[in-house]
Amino acid sequence: xxxxxxxxxxxxxxxxxxxxxxxxxxxxxxxxxxxxxxxxxxxxxxxxxxxxxxxxxxxxxxxxxxxxxxxxxxxxxxxxxxxxxxxxxxxxxxxxxxxxxxxxxxxxxxxxxxxxxxxxxxxxxxxxxxxxxxxxxxxxxxxxxxxxxxxxxxxxxxxxxxxxxxxxxxxxxxxxxxxxxxxxxxxxxxxxxxxxxxxxxxxxxxxxxxxxxxxxxxxxxxxxxxxxxxxxxxxxxxxxxxxxxxxxxxxxxxxxxxxxxxxxxxxxxxxxxxxxxxxxxxxxxxxxxxxxxx
Amino acid sequence: xxxxxxxxxxxxxxxxxxxxxxxxxxxxxxxxxxxxxxxxxxxxxxxxxxxxxxxxxxxxxxxxxxxxxxxxxxxxxxxxxxxxxxxxxxxxxxxxxxxxxxxxxxxxxxxxxxxxxxxxxxxxxxxxxxxxxxxxxxxxxxxxxxxxxxxxxxxxxxxxxxxxxxxxxxxxxxxxxxxxxxxxxxxxxxxxxxxxxxxxxxxxxxxxxxxxxxxxxxxxxxxxxxxxxxxxxxxxxxxxxxxxxxxxxxxxxxxxxxxxxxxxxxxxxxxxxxxxxxxxxxxxxxxxxxxxxxxxxxxxxxxxxxxxxxxxxxxxxxxxxxxxxxxxxxxxxxxxxx
Numbered sequence: 001x002x003x004x005x006x007x008x009x010x011x012x013x014x015x016x017x018x019x020x021x022x023x024x025x026x027x028x029x030x031x032x033x034x035x036x037x038x039x040x041x042x043x044x045x046x047x048x049x050x051x052x053x054x055x056x057x058x059x060x061x062x063x064x065x066x067x068x069x070x071x072x073x074x075x076x077x078x079x080x081x082x083x084x085x086x087x088x089x090x091x092x093x094x095x096x097x098x099x100x101x102x103x104x105x106x107x108x109x110x111x112x113x114x115x116x117x118x119x120x121x122x123x124x125x126x127x128x129x130x131x132x133x134x135x136x137x138x139x140x141x142x143x144x145x146x147x148x149x150x151x152x153x154x155x156x157x158x159x160x161x162x163x164x165x166x167x168x169x170x171x172x173x174x175x176x177x178x179x180x181x182x183x184x185x186x187x188x189x190x191x192x193x194x195x196x197x198x199x200x201x202x203x204x205x206x207x208x209x210x211x212x213x214x215x216x217x218x219x220x221x222x223x224x225x226x227x228x229x230x231x232x233x234x235x236x237x238x239x240x241x242x243x244x245x246x247x248x249x250x251x252x253x254x255x256x257x258x259x260x261x262x263x264x265x266x267x268x269x270x271x272x273x274x275x276x277x278x279x280x281x282x283x284x285x286x287x288x289x290x291x292x293x294x
Numbered sequence: 295x296x297x298x299x300x301x302x303x304x305x306x307x308x309x310x311x312x313x314x315x316x317x318x319x320x321x322x323x324x325x326x327x328x329x330x331x332x333x334x335x336x337x338x339x340x341x342x343x344x345x346x347x348x349x350x351x352x353x354x355x356x357x358x359x360x361x362x363x364x365x366x367x368x369x370x371x372x373x374x375x376x377x378x379x380x381x382x383x384x385x386x387x388x389x390x391x392x393x394x395x396x397x398x399x400x401x402x403x404x405x406x407x408x409x410x411x412x413x414x415x416x417x418x419x420x421x422x423x424x425x426x427x428x429x430x431x432x433x434x435x436x437x438x439x440x441x442x443x444x445x446x447x448x449x450x451x452x453x454x455x456x457x458x459x460x461x462x463x464x465x466x467x468x469x470x471x472x473x474x475x476x477x478x479x480x481x482x483x484x485x486x487x488x489x490x491x492x493x494x495x496x497x498x499x500x501x502x503x504x505x506x507x508x509x510x511x512x513x514x515x516x517x518x519x520x521x522x523x524x525x526x527x528x529x530x531x532x533x534x535x536x537x538x539x540x541x542x543x544x545x546x547x548x549x550x551x552x553x554x555x556x557x558x559x560x561x562x563x564x565x566x567x568x569x570x571x572x573x574x575x576x577x578x579x580x581x582x583x584x585x586x587x588x589x590x591x592x593x594x595x596x597x598x599x600x601x602x603x604x605x606x607x608x609x610x611x612x613x614x615x616x617x618x619x620x621x622x623x624x625x626x627x628x629x630x631x632x
Contacts, residue, residue: 097411101353105589112582228419280401
């Protein structure tokens with residue numbers, strides 16, 4: 001007989017929340033890039049994977065997880081800058097499908113390169129010693145590292161929210177996703193903003209990978225299913241809506257977490273069921289505007 | 295190149311005949327005969343995708359779903375239900391894919407553009423996970439095994455299909471029929487509306503066409519072609535690996551079609567041939583052949599968006615009956631299309 005009591009379900013809710021945090025970080029990057037540039041970055045999952053590998057890489061040389069957690073996302077973000085500058089930028093003015101196709105090719109290239117460098121077998125990665133134990137929350141014990149993941153994500157989200165709503169660059173980003181033509185007419189160089197936003201979005205994917213590394217290890221194909229689920233999160237939340245990405249990310253995380261408990265085989269499928277229901281009831285997503293880049 | 299121009303023009307006038315002639319000789323032109331059937335079947339798969347992407351302007355990133363449904367449809371009928379008839383088994387694949395296309399198309403067509411691409415991908419992954427867990431029916435991770443290649447009954451005669459060439463010409467006959475069917479669709483008023491929708495869906499709607507219904511029909515046709523390819527491939531391999539539903543298969547279809555030339559009549563087959571021959575040759579030298587294919591694909595998207603065949607036809611500036619169009623109508627990006 002299965003134990004359906006609250007004490008048994010509560011850890012699942014927390015696990016789902018941690019999963020949701022990874023989704024949120026990925027989806028917000030995707031959504032930010034899409035909202036401003038109408039570019040879908042298919043290579044987001046591959047960048048997430050690189051985030052985890054870069055963490056392992058920095059960790060082996062410096063022995064400092066904390067340094068790795070900062071450096072890995074910056075490396076991935078820098079790669080993102082190069083990708084925008086030298087690849088995506090060539091496709092502005094072409095059909096919106098073209099950047100999607102290009103970044104699909106890029107993700108194949110990155111995955112295969114990772115296999116070449118780090119091998120086909122995945123690497124494991126331990127959480128730092130300070131966070132290796134469990135924390136007693138009073139009503140249950142929970143791995144400290146997972147609480148840390150929740151904390152970092154919340155901090156990053158608050159920082160991002162402040163950046164987008166409280167700074168001049170954030171103002172341009174918001175204006176640019178509403179009416180790029182008008183922003184250009186005001187004499188603002190949107191190319192630099194696009195470059196920056198693409199870099200930030202990719203950096204967030206790198207951070208998600210770095211955070212996920214100690215929980216899931218690093219392997220070349222780790223980004224594939226996660227990125228598809230993150231796309232689902234973005235569709236459910238409403239493409240281009242940051243709040244939508246957060247709400248939908250947590251929601252999908254919960255759905256997966258709770259289904260894993262009751263019917264593990266259905267967990268992967270439930271994500272898509274939620275998506276189908278949302279599409280039927282509200283095609284533009286929970287917080288989405290209808291007609292965005294369609 | 296000039297010498298080729300009249301030839302290309304003739305091919306453009308009678309594409310189905312040209313297709314039939316070329317592929318009749320094809321097994322003798324490739325390094326080994328087993329590759330020929332593979333090119334033919336994947337060409338058919340890409341042809342189905344091309345109807346939707348190249349001619350209707352809808353980028354599906356989940357065509358593995360219909361290939362997989364086709365393969366499982368045929369495979370389950372022959373290996374599990376044991377229908378005992380090649381025709382019945384083979385019909386099951388495209389039928390199942392058609393049904394799948396009707397249902398999934400209904401959901402995906404609620405959104406356009408990039409959402410559409412991501413939704414098709416999500417639904418194909420959904421089917422992958424379903425097939426993975428429904429091991430009783432699909433064989434799960436081990437794949438569906440033991441699909442018999444039954445003898446073919448035709449006009450009272452019985453043919454064995456066991457030989458590589460025998461199977462090739464059986465598939466060839468069906469693929470030629472499919473290609474003729476596609477030609478018929480494209481030449482019909484319906485086909486003209488598809489291309490009108492690709493060029494400007496608002497204008498097509500203003501002309502009184504039910505754009506969404508026509509897109510849905512195109513989706514279903516496309517899925518059916520892909521399903522036939524899946525059914526044939528189940529017979530060719532005698533097994534359906536669960537990866538046939540995986541996103542990598544969808545990616546392969548996209549790559550093949552773009553390498554050959556989306557929106558061109560022969561592009562899918564040129565692309566399937568290019569891809570499979572490349573894979574075959576590269577795999578000899580390196581395990582990382584997908585890396586090379588990925589780089590080539592990126593170069594095509596950047597510099598040769600019309601693909602091999604589309605560029606060739608464009609270079610020779612011959613107007614074929616099925617005009618070469620690279621990608622669906624260009625829209626000012628990243629500005630919004632509403």
